[in-house]
Amino acid sequence: MSEKICDHNRRAFIGTALAGSAFALAGVATARAATDVGRGRFGGEQLQVWSCGGLAEAMIPAHQLYEERSGAKITYTGAFAAALGKSLQGSATTDVFAGRVLSLAKALRESDKMDYFKPLCFTSxxxxxxxxxxxxxxxxxxxxxxxxxxxxxxxxxxxxxxxxxxxxxxxxxxxxxxxxxxxxxxxxxxxxxxxxxxxxxxxxxxxxxxxxxxxxxxxxxxxxxxxxFPPAPLTFTVGVMKSARNRSLADDYVAFLISLEGQAYFERMGFIPAISKEGRQLVEKLGVKDV
The missing domain is CATH 3.40.190.10 (Periplasmic binding protein-like II)
Incomplete structure (x- = not known):
């Protein structure tokens, strides 16, 4: 799919996504969801998350669980990654950005707009x-x-x-x-x-x-x-922006997305989780590492 929404209702998928098969990652140690400690400790806090539209099918149900666990409220925007990235390189701000194409995350880091990024998932x-x-x-x-x-x-x-x-x-x-x-x-x-x-x-x-x-x-x-496979579109990363209003909340959210529990949502929607064996191989092969 292109990043264009094409007038489809992205919320129609939620029941299907959550009914997917169990998530199994051979050889990966179970990762503790960051929010298991101090459940609800971000009650009343707001987190703004931007991502490329292609991640929305996984992001929305993951956000539902994170909000239940943390008590935080997520304001989510899924749209064309290049347009969002261009805005962030200008005057626009958000707390967390999950973008497609590794060069975009590196550009945001090099321009001092993003504090750090982590591998999130890969497409095939x-x-x-x-x-x-x-x-x-x-x-x-x-x-x-x-x-x-x-x-x-x-x-x-x-x-x-x-x-x-x-x-x-x-x-x-x-x-x-x-x-x-x-x-x-x-x-x-x-x-x-x-x-x-x-x-x-x-x-x-x-x-x-x-x-x-x-x-x-x-x-x-x-x-x-x-x-x-063309290398450039394969990679999705998630990073905390310099403009994050609550750094502890943003860090906790990113830790959740890259935990075993958070990654299950991406596997169910057809992505290769970054923490899976194949995902770790792609991290090394494509150099998906912070600058």
Whole structure:
């Protein structure tokens, strides 16, 4: 999905998200949720959190639990990360910012707008087909075969369409695949609906798309080799801003998000938790470390 909301109701997913499978992270020691000590100690306090819109499906239910535990009230904004980041590099302020693309977090640190950041989660890309896979799609190379109906949204807000294009270029099949795209879209979510209804045979999407309420259980998924993933859009970080009004509250909230309990919400919504084995490998591979 692009960072564009595409007029979908983000709150419709909550029941589905909380009904997901149990969260298991092999080889990871259980992390204590920061708010277990001193429950309710931030009663009456306000915390302003901004994030890229793609995280909203995980953030909203996580915030519900954090508010119950801490007593704090979260004011949340999920929108296009680049626009929020640009505002924060200007005169805008928030307490915590969870952004996409590592370079944005580093830029905020280097401009002394952010005090620190932590790895939060990672995204991944898959192929989706209608239920039953009527087009017989077996792998990414099949998107280049004549007659395959490929859905794409190249004009969606970054990194939606751009990421899929870069992925195809890395696979060496971009030109051939584009010949199979009959109706290029401008919004990833609306374009995925073409796959659900059988108007298209296949589409490249982030795995998290398949966990959204409107698409859950309505698509078949096929893995894409990670070597084709475009590095820049994979990373999500969470950081405390210099402008944080209550540093102890902001620190506690970040500690909750990166705890085992907090990370479960991101796993349920199709992200790779930063504390998982795969997540720790990506932290090292992509250099997701504070400056």
């Amino acid at each position: 890309y898959i192929l989706v087909t209608p239920k039953g896979n009527p087009g017989g799609i077996a792998g990414i190379e099949d998107l280049a075969k004549p007659g395959v109906r490929v859905a794409m949204a190249p004009d969606s807000s970054p990194p939606g369409g751009q990421a899929a294009t870069v992925l195809l270029e890395k696979a060496g099949i971009a030109e051939a695949v584009m010949k199979n795209v009959a109706n290029p879209g401008t919004c990833v979510q609306r374009t995925v609906s073409e796959v659900v209804t059988g108007k298209a045979d296949v589409m490249i999407v982030e795995k998290r798309i398949t966990r959204m309420a409107e698409f859950s259980g309505k698509l078949e998924s096929i893995e894409i080799p990670a070597k084709f």
